[in-house]
Amino acid sequence: MKFKPTPLLPMAICIVTTFGDSKCVLPKPKNVPVKEHSSRTESVPSTLTALSVTKPNGPPPYGRRKGWVPHTAEDFGDGGAFPEVHVTQYPIGLGRKGKAVATRSTTTGAPLSLQVNAQGEVQYDAIARQGHAASQLVQTQFKDLVPLRDQANFQSLDTDSLLERPDSQTVRETAERTRAALEKVTQSRIAAAQPKAVTNATNKDPQYIRYTPNQQGGTYNSGSQQRIVRMVEMPVDPFEPQRFKHKKIPKGPPSPPAPIMHSPPRKPTAEEQEEWFVPPSISNWKNAKGFTIPLDKRLAADGRGLQEVQINDNFAKFADALNAADRHAREGVRQRALQQQRLAQKKKDERDQHLRTLAQQAREARAGLVAATEGDDAVLNGRSARSEDGDTGEDEAYRKREEMRQERQREREREARLSHLSTSQRAKAMARSENRDISEKVALGLAKPTGSKESMFDQRLFNMSEGLSSGFKGDDAYNLYDKPLFGGASGSAGIYRPSRGTDSDAYGGGNAEAITEMLQQDRFEHSSTFQGFKGADANRQSSGPVQFEKSQPTAYTAVKSTSDVFGLDQFMEQAKRLKRSSDAPAKPSGSPSKRPRD
Amino acid sequence: MMRPEWHAPWKLMRVISGHLGWVRCISVEPGNKWFATGAGDRTIKIWDLASGNLKLTLTGHISPVRGVAVSPRHPYLFSCGEDKMVKCWDLEYNKVIRHYHGHLSGIYSLALHPVLDVLVTAGRDATARVWDMRTKQCVHVLSGHTGTIADVKVQEADPQVITGSMDSTIRLWDLAAGKTMATLTHHKKSVRALALHPTQFAFASGSADGIKQWKCPEGQLLQTCTGHRTIINTLSVNADGVLVSGGDNGSLSFWDWKTGHNFQSIASQVQPGSLESEAGIFTSSFDQTGLRLITGEADKTIKIWKEDDEAVSPYVATV
Numbered sequence: 001m002k003f004k005p006t007p008l009l010p011m012a013i014c015i016v017t018t019f020g021d022s023k024c025v026l027p028k029p030k031n032v033p034v035k036e037h038s039s040r041t042e043s044v045p046s047t048l049t050a051l052s053v054t055k056p057n058g059p060p061p062y063g064r065r066k067g068w069v070p071h072t073a074e075d076f077g078d079g080g081a082f083p084e085v086h087v088t089q090y091p092i093g094l095g096r097k098g099k100a101v102a103t104r105s106t107t108t109g110a111p112l113s114l115q116v117n118a119q120g121e122v123q124y125d126a127i128a129r130q131g132h133a134a135s136q137l138v139q140t141q142f143k144d145l146v147p148l149r150d151q152a153n154f155q156s157l158d159t160d161s162l163l164e165r166p167d168s169q170t171v172r173e174t175a176e177r178t179r180a181a182l183e184k185v186t187q188s189r190i191a192a193a194q195p196k197a198v199t200n201a202t203n204k205d206p207q208y209i210r211y212t213p214n215q216q217g218g219t220y221n222s223g224s225q226q227r228i229v230r231m232v233e234m235p236v237d238p239f240e241p242q243r244f245k246h247k248k249i250p251k252g253p254p255s256p257p258a259p260i261m262h263s264p265p266r267k268p269t270a271e272e273q274e275e276w277f278v279p280p281s282i283s284n285w286k287n288a289k290g291f292t293i294p295l296d297k298r299l300a301a302d303g304r305g306l307q308e309v310q311i312n313d314n315f316a317k318f319a320d321a322l323n324a325a326d327r328h329a330r331e332g333v334r335q336r337a338l339q340q341q342r343l344a345q346k347k348k349d350e351r352d353q354h355l356r357t358l359a360q361q362a363r364e365a366r367a368g369l370v371a372a373t374e375g376d377d378a379v380l381n382g383r384s385a386r387s388e389d390g391d392t393g394e395d396e397a398y399r400k401r402e403e404m405r406q407e408r409q410r411e412r413e414r415e416a417r418l419s420h421l422s423t424s425q426r427a428k429a430m431a432r433s434e435n436r437d438i439s440e441k442v443a444l445g446l447a448k449p450t451g452s453k454e455s456m457f458d459q460r461l462f463n464m465s466e467g468l469s470s471g472f473k474g475d476d477a478y479n480l481y482d483k484p485l486f487g488g489a490s491g492s493a494g495i496y497r498p499s500r501g502t503d504s505d506a507y508g509g510g511n512a513e514a515i516t517e518m519l520q521q522d523r524f525e526h527s528s529t530f531q532g533f534k535g536a537d538a539n540r541q542s543s544g545p546v547q548f549e550k551s552q553p554t555a556y557t558a559v560k561s562t563s564d565v566f567g568l569d570q571f572m573e574q575a576k577r578l579k580r581s582s583d584a585p586a587k588p589s590g591s592p593s594k595r596p597r598d
Numbered sequence: 599m600m601r602p603e604w605h606a607p608w609k610l611m612r613v614i615s616g617h618l619g620w621v622r623c624i625s626v627e628p629g630n631k632w633f634a635t636g637a638g639d640r641t642i643k644i645w646d647l648a649s650g651n652l653k654l655t656l657t658g659h660i661s662p663v664r665g666v667a668v669s670p671r672h673p674y675l676f677s678c679g680e681d682k683m684v685k686c687w688d689l690e691y692n693k694v695i696r697h698y699h700g701h702l703s704g705i706y707s708l709a710l711h712p713v714l715d716v717l718v719t720a721g722r723d724a725t726a727r728v729w730d731m732r733t734k735q736c737v738h739v740l741s742g743h744t745g746t747i748a749d750v751k752v753q754e755a756d757p758q759v760i761t762g763s764m765d766s767t768i769r770l771w772d773l774a775a776g777k778t779m780a781t782l783t784h785h786k787k788s789v790r791a792l793a794l795h796p797t798q799f800a801f802a803s804g805s806a807d808g809i810k811q812w813k814c815p816e817g818q819l820l821q822t823c824t825g826h827r828t829i830i831n832t833l834s835v836n837a838d839g840v841l842v843s844g845g846d847n848g849s850l851s852f853w854d855w856k857t858g859h860n861f862q863s864i865a866s867q868v869q870p871g872s873l874e875s876e877a878g879i880f881t882s883s884f885d886q887t888g889l890r891l892i893t894g895e896a897d898k899t900i901k902i903w904k905e906d907d908e909a910v911s912p913y914v915a916t917v
Contacts, residue, residue: 135772137780137816145784148813149600149821149858159856163798163813166755174755175713181774182716182730182737189735255742258767258781265786 131256140259207231352416356409602859604913605840606905608852608891614650614900615869616643621894622662623708623881628670630886635894636663642677642687647885650902658685658694665708665719672731678719680704684729698729700736709752709759716773718759720747726761728773738776742769748790751801756815762789762803770817780817784810793833793841795855796888802855804830804843809853823858826851832881836888844893848877850903872897 058077060068069087070076081089090096112130115123125140132138148154166174209229213221221227268276280286280301281293299305418426441447619638626633632653636642642663644654661681668675674695675687682704686696698719705721716737720726726740726747745765752759757770757779768782768789782803791804799814806829811820828845835841839855852862868877878896885892891903 133777136778137770139780139782139817144819147819147821160798163795163800165797165799171713171754174758178758178774179714182714182728185737185776186730186733186735189737190733193735255778258783261782261784262786 125259128259138258139261145261204233352413600857602854602857602861603839604911605838605852605854605861606907606909606911607862608850608864608903609906610864610867610901611890611904612650612902613869614645614902615898616645616652617641617898617900619662619898620878620880620896621898621900622664623666624883624892624894624900625666625668625675626883626885626892627668628886633883633885633892634666634668634675635900636666636677636679637894637898638662640679642666642675645900647890654692656687656692658687659683661704664704664706664721667708667710667717669710670712671715674731676708676710676717678705678708678721680706682721684708684717684719686731696731696734698727698734698736700727700729700739701725706746706748707750709750711752711758711773712754716752718750718752720750720761722746724763724765726750726759726771728759728776738773740769740771740776740778742778742781743767745788748788749792751792751794753794753814755799757817760792760794760801762792762805764788764790766805768792768803768812768817782812782817782819784819787829791830791833791843793835795835796837798855802833802835802841804833806830809833809841809843809858811855811858821858823853823860825860826863831879832893834882834884834891836884836891838888840888842882842884842891844879844882846878848879848895850879850882850893866893866895866901868895868897869899 059065059070059075059079059082065082065085069085070082070089070091073092076082076089076091080091112127115126117123125138128140129136129138143151149159207230209231211227211229212225213227215221216225217223278284279298281298284290287293293301418429421429438447617635617637617639619640621635621637623636624633625635626647630647632644632646634642634644636659640657640659640662642656642659643652644656645651646653656675656677659677659679659681660683661679663677663679665678666675667677668689673689675689676684677687678684682701684698684701684705685694686698687693688695698717701719701721701723702725703722705719707721708717708719710717715731717729717731718726718740719729720740724741724743724745724747726743727736728738728740729735730737740759740761743761743763743765745763747761747763749762750759751761752773756772758773759771760768761771762768766783766785766788768785770779770782771777772779785803785805785807787806789803789805793802793804795801800811800820801814802809802811804826808822808824809826809830810822812818813820823841826843826845826849828847828849830843831846832844833841834844835855841853841855843851843853845851848866848868850864850866851860852864853860866877866879868874876897879893880896881894883892884890889904893901893903895901
């Protein structure tokens with residue numbers, strides 16, 4: 001028989017210790033039972049038992065408590081806990097929950113006692129069977145995990161007979177037993193459900209009970225020896241509500257769990273978790289009511305927008321570097337072009353200058369003014385030189401000629417420049433100069449600066465709260481005649497509005513006052529004393545435009561009109577005027593200062 | 599190692615399209631003339647087994663019908679559904695004659711006792727209820743599971759009631775006492791399917807982690823068949839020792855019961871107009887002869903499978 005010391009059986013350990021102590025007293029036993037101690041004290045030799053009894057049952061002395069654990073109340077030997085023993089200890093049951101110190105029972109909550117099976121093996125599965133009915137099958141062994149068909153002894157067995165269905169006899173018995181049990185339950189259920197017949201207890205006959213009190217005597221019981229009690233059932237109101245409330249009995253503790261006969265679940269790998277990912281829009285947990293989520297909401301919810309795009313800094317640096325290089329290159333190109341342009345300009349200027357001097361010389365030679373000795377510089381700066389001279393003989397004519405010459409020169413330069421331009425540029429320049437130059441128009445009085453400030457604004461922009469950005473009104477919007485043409489102060493409203501007095505004047509008066517006033521008025525006032533022109537009267541209030549009468553022809557005008565019956569004079573005048581106006585634009589530039597320079 | 603028995607391969611024989619919802623349960627009449635199906639369209643339809651013609655449509659449930667059973671000893675059809683109702687239909691009048699009221703949530707499975715006038719229903723309220731057929735009384739409430747009970751089977755000898763639950767346990771119940779006889783915790787995933795062997799005193803249970811066979815009175819593990827890597831919705835066994843498992847992805851696996859050898863795997867084709875994801879087998883049942891397999895599928899069809907007649911056993915040829 002094998003024995004493993006367990007904490008459940010401290011007695012065995014105690015015996016071992018006493019055995020060790022008694023080694024010196026007794027002769028050495030022949031067969032030392034090293035590990036074959038029985039768990040029961042009966043199996044220990046009587047001598048040893050006697051010895052163990054003599055030994056006081058207490059804790060080992062201080063310093064020899066290594067590996068020793070106190071289990072029973074006796075182990076503490078009327079003392080407290082052992083601090084050097086690192087297990088939970090309950091000396092005299094202090095602090096122990098539930099049961100008292102040493103009373104170990106098999107009831108629930110108590111520590112389980114060690115059980116041994118028929119072969120003497122410790123039944124470790126007792127803990128799994130604890131709390132289960134004896135009839136219940138609890139699989140606790142390793143062999144319960146191994147499929148029967150894989151077990152070695154199963155192969156040899158006749159599997160068909162092993163797996164045979166129960167015979168009819170068993171089936172019948174089982175059915176009978178079950179039927180009886182179920183019927184019992186059913187009957188009780190039906191009986192409980194059926195309303196009880198109204199008891200006829202109310203009209204039960206009264207019971208008479210003869211009652212003899214214990215204490216007899218004149219003072220007791222009104223002196224009588226016996227009493228007769230009449231017992232009547234108290235009438236019950238059949239409609240009386242229930243006096244007692246049924247309370248729901250709380251559910252009892254569940255049966256202990258069955259041993260788990262499978263390996264623990266593996267942690268799902270990342271791939272498996274990925275496989276089981278259910279989008280929240282269709283998940284039964286996240287969208288329990290099964291609403292249809294619009295696609296844009298799904299996209300917004302899946303967090304794709306939350307991921308920020310990470311761009312490497314090097315991109316920005318690269319772009320900067322490219323920009324810088326580009327700028328640098330452009331700058332270089334521009335500088336070079338400028339340089340070349342400047343060179344070309346210089347060369348051209350030189351050539352022009354040369355040509356000009358040649359032309360000047362030729363002109364002067366032609367004019368006979370030139371002195372062969374005079375240099376180019378003198379010619380060019382002749383005017384200033386002469387002014388320096390302070391020669392008063394130099395007259396206005398010379399200055400004018402000089403100015404005209406310069407003007408012509410400028411003209412020539414311009415033409416030369418134009419001739420050097422490419423055709424397209426020339427066309428552009430022509431087009432520009434065609435409409436740009438309004439100096440003549442100004443001179444003729446055709447072009448006038450915009451007079452009023454009001455006309456500077458687009459009328460359509462008024463009364464638009466949104467401004468121009470809202471656009472103009474639509475084509476169909478009827479805003480053309482929404483205002484009077486001559487509205488406001490400039491209009492006729494102020495002028496032609498008849499005043500009240502004149503109104504009544506015109507229409508013969510509405511009221512008596514006005515009529516009497518009108519009658520009393522002296523209508524021939526002016527004929528007696530002339531006080532100047534009627535229209536020039538400052539005090540007079542004008543109630544309308546000044547009206548002129550056709551004047552009578554005076555003597556001179558009458559002569560004139562007679563002399564020019566056909567309006568010839570007038571016609572000539574007009575023709576002259578027209579000729580002058582048509583001449584004016586034909587002249588090349590009225591004033592040279594107003595010619596725009598290009 | 600045992601040599602697996604040869605079985606002829608199975609092939610699709612007929613597709614019956616008539617239901618408007620998932621076909622969730624099948625029950626073949628004891629006379630093998632017709633069979634009843636319950637579906638997600640809340641109807642129970644009765645079909646002629648030989649021709650596949652619709653004979654009758656029974657309406658009355660207000661939620662998907664999850665269990666039907668034809669009684670071999672009464673002219674009754676029992677049905678249960680997610681509307682928490684158990685109905686007893688009289689097939690002579692085609693009317694509901696009884697209701698069994700008491701379930702707190704949808705009922706997912708139903709089984710009739712072969713000897714006693716008792717039916718057992720089980721469902722989402724984690725209880726199996728034993729009903730007295732005639733008095734409509736709930737005789738026992740078999741509680742103990744911590745999850746939805748997906749399947750319940752009843753047999754004539756102890757353990758008379760077997761339940762497989764989503765808490766991945768199987769419980770064997772003592773019907774007379776209404777208590778658990780044994781709890782089998784070998785499965786790691788929810789047990790959705792149970793099948794009683796017609797001749798042997800054993801049963802099979804299907805879960806996503808495999809199919810296990812159990813020896814009956816004490817619930818010893820007989821065998822583990824792995825290889826059908828999907829959620830197993832249904833299991834059926836015939837007397838020839840062919841175990842069929844129908845998966846949630848429309849795969850059908852055929853196993854030799856004795857050795858656990860997977861001799862055939864078929865992927866069920868969805869009917870035209872269905873999505874690919876609508877391949878799924880919810881229920882299966884052999885007919886009374888065991889020569890036809892009827893499956894109810896997620897593409898709203900009922901499919902009938904049969905063994906290939908022309909297939910010849912290679913062992914016979916060599917012998």
